[in-house]
Amino acid sequence: MRKTTMLSFVRHMLISLIFAAFLLLIPNIQLFAKIKGKDLITKGSKPEKLAGGFLFTEGPTCDSKGNIFFTDQDNDRIMEWSSDNKLSLFIQKSGRANGTQFDNNGNLITCSDEKNELWSIAPDGKIKVLIKDFEGKRLNGPNDVWVAPNGGIYLTDPFYKRSWWDHDKREQDGEHVYFLAPGATKLIRVVSDFQQPNGIIGTPDGKYLYVSDIRAKKIWRYSICKDGTLNGKKLFTKQGSDGMTIDNEGNIYTTGNGVTIFDPKGRIIIKIPTEESWTTNVCFGGKDRNLLFITAVKSVYGLKMNVKGTRYK
DSSP states (O other), rough: HHHHHHHHHHHHHHHHHHHHHHHHHHHHHHHHHHHGGGBBTTOOOOOEEEEEEEEEEEEEEEESSSSSSEEGGGTTTEEEOOOOEEEEEEEESSSSSSEEEEOOTEEEEETTTTTEEEEEETOOOOEEEEEEEEEEEOOOOOOEEEEEETOOOEHHHHHHHHOOOOOOSSSSSSSSEEOOOOOOOOOOOEEEOOOSSSEEEEESSEEEEEEEEETTEEEEEEEEOSSEEEEEEEESOOOOSEEEBTTTOOOOOEEEEEEEEOOOSSEEEEEOOOSOOOOOOOEETTTTTTTTEEEEEEEEEEEEEEOOOOSOO
């Protein structure tokens, strides 16, 4: 009788402990469910077409006031979608700009592949050519760019044949990723083992860099060293991407077939479809930095989010 009573007591205690542990886990389970679900997106929101009639939209980026700038590459221009939802022309003759990002001084850094150059465009439209080549040879075609917190610039350089070129072969020995140190005038090569680098984004603390090898269908994460070089290459996900961005929760947004959001560990949170066959790039903007702005070839879309962009506070 005493033995049976003791066993019953032990079973009761075990059940109580398991139940208590489950109660402690509930908040974490709810948090995980929230991150995994559609709560990233403002309730009732879906991608809304903001403007159309373009030839090829790319390279969206946000200035310190929440205005979004994006390229219409085949029309050789850069457009502005203001924080009060108005569309205007920022600059014509953009050097066939593709990827863009603002630096810490408010200049728009552009991958201008008409002559395979890296530009800096001042707020008044004045153009400065930062880079024309690598070791005396023309770049393949600067594609996407990320400006680190210290002002260093990373850019991808795949080879996509352009109709406005008078050449059809690359001068570089491959398709690589480069770094331009603050104040420097020459690039250094930091990644040389990709098939076709494309989208690129870094964390706001400047510690990590994500780079897409779109042809290999992989995204890699690197640690950024003090001198701007990279180490600690780690596979983030077995999916390539065109342009990319990051939110204030550390989630990574990729493009191509709609927009796919990954958590910081590389797990898919949600896929967001659009009406277009291809999405080229994505960024956060707007007055509250919670508008997910999507470029999708001939159109641009907006989606209100419960998270925000990270570059500007």
